Amino acid sequence: MKKWLTALIFALITPLAMAATSVDVVQPYARAVPPGQTNSAIFMRLKNNSAVPISLINAKSGVAEAVELHTHTMDQGVMKMRQVSEIKIAGNGMTHLKPGGYHIMLIGLRQNLFEGQKISVKLYFSNGEMSVVELPVKKVMVGMKKMSH
Numbered sequence: 265m266k267k268w269l270t271a272l273i274f275a276l277i278t279p280l281a282m283a284a285t286s287v288d289v290v291q292p293y294a295r296a297v298p299p300g301q302t303n304s305a306i307f308m309r310l311k312n313n314s315a316v317p318i319s320l321i322n323a324k325s326g327v328a329e330a331v332e333l334h335t336h337t338m339d340q341g342v343m344k345m346r347q348v349s350e351i352k353i354a355g356n357g358m359t360h361l362k363p364g365g366y367h368i369m370l371i372g373l374r375q376n377l378f379e380g381q382k383i384s385v386k387l388y389f390s391n392g393e394m395s396v397v398e399l400p401v402k403k404v405m406v407g408m409k410k411m412s413h
């Protein structure tokens with residue numbers, strides 16, 4: 265009886281689990297920049313719904329010439345950006361992309377990014393999944409002071 269019940273529960277749950285993507289993109293946004301500024305960044309939280317680690321390995325967007333995965337490091341008291349090949353998300357874990365930390369760098373903007381606009385970015389993950397994410401452009405003051413050192 266118990267085995268039968270377990271089998272039934274698995275039969276009901278498994279199709280739902282397979283239909284969802286492994287990584288949830290939570291509260292994504294891009295930094296609004298003044299006209300003429302050539303670079304900006306995208307931030308979000310990445311939530312891994314699977315038990316195995318997954319990495320964000322690439323991102324693409326039509327709004328910039330190049331899109332890179334970046335992090336910040338402290339170098340003798342100065343915040344510097346550095347390109348990384350992947351941003352890891354632990355199994356059942358969450359990774360924050362935020363000002364002063366990991367971010368998706370937009371290099372060579374093809375358009376101005378004004379507050380209230382929406383842009384689109386494609387995220388590529390190490391498990392072969394790809395997510396198309398629509399995100400708002402917001403004013404972000406945090407991290408700007410550190411950047412201007």
Ligand SMILES: [Cu+2]
Nearest residue numbers: 334345367369
């Ligand atoms: Cu950067």
